Amino acid sequence: MTSSKDRSVTATLAAATCTLLGTIPAPVDAQEEPKWDFNTSVLYYGEDGSRVQDASLKALIRRMFVDDRYLTLGVTVDTLTGATPSGAIRQDVAQTFTRPSGNGSYVVPAGEHPLDDTFKDTRVALSANWTQPMGRAGLFDVGTSFSKEYDYTHLGVNAKYAHDFNKRNTTLSGGISFSKDSLDPVGGSPQPLSEMLDVGDISNRSGSEDKDIIDVVVGITQVINPKLIVQANYSLSQSDGYLNNPYKVLSVVDPITGDTLARTPGIEGGPSGIFLFENRPDTRTQHSIYTQAKYYMGGKVLDVSYRYMTDDWEIDSHTVDLRYRWPLGSEKYLEPHLRFYTQSEAEFYRLSLPDPNDPDGAPLPAYASSDYRLGNFDAITAGLKYGWTTRNGNEMSVRLEWYRQTGTIPADQIIGNQANRDNYPDLNAVIAQFSYRFDL
Amino acid sequence: MKKGILLAGLVMAACSGCSSMGVEPWERDVLAREEMQLTTDPLEAATDDHIYFSKEASSGGRGFGGGGCGCN
Numbered sequence: 001m002t003s004s005k006d007r008s009v010t011a012t013l014a015a016a017t018c019t020l021l022g023t024i025p026a027p028v029d030a031q032e033e034p035k036w037d038f039n040t041s042v043l044y045y046g047e048d049g050s051r052v053q054d055a056s057l058k059a060l061i062r063r064m065f066v067d068d069r070y071l072t073l074g075v076t077v078d079t080l081t082g083a084t085p086s087g088a089i090r091q092d093v094a095q096t097f098t099r100p101s102g103n104g105s106y107v108v109p110a111g112e113h114p115l116d117d118t119f120k121d122t123r124v125a126l127s128a129n130w131t132q133p134m135g136r137a138g139l140f141d142v143g144t145s146f147s148k149e150y151d152y153t154h155l156g157v158n159a160k161y162a163h164d165f166n167k168r169n170t171t172l173s174g175g176i177s178f179s180k181d182s183l184d185p186v187g188g189s190p191q192p193l194s195e196m197l198d199v200g201d202i203s204n205r206s207g208s209e210d211k212d213i214i215d216v217v218v219g220i221t222q223v224i225n226p227k228l229i230v231q232a233n234y235s236l237s238q239s240d241g242y243l244n245n246p247y248k249v250l251s252v253v254d255p256i257t258g259d260t261l262a263r264t265p266g267i268e269g270g271p272s273g274i275f276l277f278e279n280r281p282d283t284r285t286q287h288s289i290y291t292q293a294k295y296y297m298g299g300k301v302l303d304v305s306y307r308y309m310t311d312d313w314e315i316d317s318h319t320v321d322l323r324y325r326w327p328l329g330s331e332k333y334l335e336p337h338l339r340f341y342t343q344s345e346a347e348f349y350r351l352s353l354p355d356p357n358d359p360d361g362a363p364l365p366a367y368a369s370s371d372y373r374l375g376n377f378d379a380i381t382a383g384l385k386y387g388w389t390t391r392n393g394n395e396m397s398v399r400l401e402w403y404r405q406t407g408t409i410p411a412d413q414i415i416g417n418q419a420n421r422d423n424y425p426d427l428n429a430v431i432a433q434f435s436y437r438f439d440l
Numbered sequence: 441m442k443k444g445i446l447l448a449g450l451v452m453a454a455c456s457g458c459s460s461m462g463v464e465p466w467e468r469d470v471l472a473r474e475e476m477q478l479t480t481d482p483l484e485a486a487t488d489d490h491i492y493f494s495k496e497a498s499s500g501g502r503g504f505g506g507g508g509c510g511c512n
Contacts, residue, residue: 074486309498403491431491
């Protein structure tokens, strides 16, 4: 694939040749004509057990300008359907829940993990970035991002700068991004730790909520030798505002049996047990260290990365990602991919809650969530990608991956009958993506 | 704070060792190959970042932390 970079190299060589020969070079505008690069894909992400399904169209469109400047536009359209764990625990009897809208109810059969099946959304995300050299060794990038789904709006700006040193063998980079997100939950945002109410009763709901996120990333990239390049980044992410998931609840349980306390629904219907809406702290600070190495081995490329994340919710995580690109001739390649992930639970992760109305019971914690993504779990991804270059020089690839999460509830949180049930909503998902990259 | 000092120390140590590493401009043929770029496929990388941001409590590292979704 030729790029404007190749062309500018050609132009420079031509100019140098002309200088040597003492002639005047021809105008270079023909060699640096703008061009478009389209990177497009179709993605299917599907979880088993009628959980989340996402069909997604994505495109990154790059418009080249003279002097190595370019504009990158990103477009994503996601269509999401399926059910998602509500946070309530399994029971040996059927359970009824009020829908998030407050307009109806749904029943979860005995023994099944409570899933809220009202999840349906379309998400549109747009981004635009302008990148240009600054001086001989600098590269500056500034951008903005926007996304919208039914109950969520995101607006962000970001800027990055990278500077080369040491014959371009060392690159130092720094970036900052600000996001302003707003949530307008279906039925209104519930008062934290308030009870799920009967159908039609929205007295514990209020309007929309906001959160602000600041991300700072600094990094170093180093060429070690002609076949090895490494990178190390530190990033800080600070979130402030409404960090709850407005649709997640926790079951209130008997302190001996661990079963959900029963409740008598109203005439219009309502929850069969006592469920409280979750509450998280309104700030979160995350620190991450990310390292990556790429090593060329006679045509094959090994790509290894490791990330450590720690935050003030007491979640620690480790991620190891391995990719091995294996060429099949000069036009095709296979790329196996393995990813291992493990995280510890947030300090306020709870499987269930004590009865707040029991004078002899344990006090209700200030913060509590049973969102499985804040729990203690391990995840593995295994996949294979096949890529090829088409006859007209464009690139295509297909990849198929499996993702599996298996969680563990801390032993000191298991009460009575909960010990007999599988309490963590393990996740199995398939990721299928077809990508096509072409120039115009 | 301690982590910040440790990190600054690591970066300085890494930088002081950098001057003895690296390649001459004419040794860059392999490093210039598309498959040797740190992010080979930006669209796939963005896809993965978004999936794992939605399903796990960690995000970012390679770049900004992502976000911009309710992600149930």
